[in-house]
Amino acid sequence: MSTTPADSVSDRSEPAIVVKGLTKIYNGKKVVNEVDMSVPKGAIYGFIGPNGSGKTTTIRMMCALLTPDGGEGHTLGYDIHKDARAIKENVGYMTQKFSLYGDLTIRENLDFMARMYRVKNRKKVVDETLRTLGLEGRGKQLAGTLSGGWKQRLALAACMQHKPALLLLDEPTAGVDPKARRDFWDEIRQLSKQGVTVLVSTHYMDEAVQCDYIAYIAYGKKLIDGPATEIPHQVGLTTWRVSGPDLVQLEEELRADPRVEQVARFGAQLHVSSTDSAGLDAVVAEKSGENDARKWEKKEAELEEVFIYLMATAADNFGVNGGPSA
Amino acid sequence: MSWFSVSRFGAVLYKEFIQMRRDRMTFAMMIGIPILQLVMFGYIINSDPHHLPTLIEMADESPVARAVLSGMETSDYFKFEGIVTSAEEGDQALRDGTANFVVVIPPNFERDIVRGLSPKLLVSADASDPTAVGTAVGALSGIIDTAVKQTFQGPLAPVAGQPPPFSVVVHKQFNPASKTSLNIVPGLIAVILAMTMVLITAIAIVRETERGTMETLIATPVRPLEVMLGKILPYVVIGYIQTVVFLIAGKLLFGVPFLGSGLAFFIGFNLYIVVNLALGFLISTLVRTQMQAMQASFMTILPTILLSGFMFPYAGMPGWAQVIGSAIPATHFLRIVRKVMLKGAHLADITGDLRAIAIIGVVIMLISMLRYRQTLD
């Protein structure tokens, strides 16, 4: 019999995932560097960071697919070093790269996964999954011939059939169209209400804002984490909003200024941000002197600006130039 | 938590069958290649062996008899292994493979020569491996002729001078026509099975790593044994098909008989297949890509062809080669197949070979279970 998480985690307040000093070394490089993280039960936990920052590697260690080179942790109360099997029984993991069988049909894939987790009433569950996906008519299509977005949706559905207490989703909506993404997030919120914990990595800002908690990782190091509402404060980003004539011209000038870290366009407004609050204020003072027609307004940065800021560092972390070495 | 789930094992098994069925090309090759090989090898292979194990039944201890024997031994083709005291003993040795030849010196051999009665010297040969025996038998009359001439010198010289003072009767057992194909076909079963079984299992598993499906597979609670058995069994079926094709083609094209016990063959055959599949599984745990899997598989196939007794008679190989050969499953299965098909052997005749294969198999499986990664490390 599969063990339910309730067997080992009686205390509802105990986090679904806790890791301390989690470290993974590839070729002498710490691609995950002493990461501490705590994912509360029932939360939607967003995991963001540039390409190659170590998100996938961290998630793999959390679901016991990789052995950490350092650190410790518990997933659903099970030790990530010792209780790999129990973790695997109770977690739904969706890989970043499509990893179902391209030469099996959609139905065969769902059926295979259901059997792997020994799902009861398998046929009914698979039928139900196909129906929710809206793929009833295409059950016999080979999974490999699905479009990229549909592959993602199939993979997601496949890892949820056994009703796991924790979902680890590695960029589940990459390449998925907006409507399907909205549906996906509706479902995630639904699951979260039922007490399922969801850890989801994403590069989409509009998805990050839907999370209850956020962790930001770069160069394998966790730089920021906490409830989503506290993130702007933690980042310490100052934002000015400006509207008026000739914004295109202004945008160019601001981008060229080293004291300005980010200029983003929101409708008829420019949001000008920087962690260098004093520098930014000075820039604004100069610019507002040049043209009275523009309206300047200082506001605390909102989540969206913060995420754009965080994600703008999206050069490959351990790429050609390499990050700070371990 | 159970240590083995029939549901998960069944799921892996079923999935493998579907994938195998959809991969028509590979499927066709697995059936086509054996036939091709059978035809090619069946008509081509030949060789010239030495030091073949020989037993003597000596009913006459005369100088002539001894001269004949020493002549045979110095010829390099024969190697005397000992004395037998009865015809049954000699037959048994031929059947279980301890000897390739039994030389019978009849009673009063020398006396009959001197009296000009032209006695018969009987050589029983295990011709199931005709390449091993053919050349040796061919050299025999020359050897004996020389030996006799050396013995009958002086007053007895006229005896040697007369046309044939005695005759050599070669009794070819198991394969009287010395058809190479008779020996090659059973040997090929062993080699082809090893080739395809090792290769396709290795590839089938590495394919999961290469396509990335391994990540999802091992993220599920599936256990190594479930994966291993589920992946191996479909190919057992392929092995069955190949063997049936072989037996039929061998019979139709080369007239290879099947004289022994079907049960003995069946048991040895299943054991052999499982060991080869386990070897394929082991390879898959050691390599990362399908290309590497292919190369590693061919690495195992070379010794299988060269050192198992398939190409060159095992008895004629140098000691070190025999040691390596004895660790190759094909060596033992080859003996089983030849004994059963050509010599009419039964289960009792092949127990030693079965045991050897089983031991090799257990070792391979133990290593591969230890090597199978349940993580992506």
Ligand SMILES: Nc1ncnc2c1ncn2[C@@H]1O[C@H](COP(=O)(O)OP(=O)(O)OP(=O)(O)O)[C@@H](O)[C@H]1O
């Ligand atoms: N098996 C491996 N062997 C060697 N290096 C690896 C391996 N897996 C990952 N890495 C390296 O570890 C670093 C982190 O990779 P990871 O896949 O965790 O990043 P990520 O944050 O998921 O990136 P992305 O957003 O592109 O998915 C990268 O530099 C990558 O090259």
Ligand SMILES: [Mg+2]
């Ligand atoms: Mg990733």
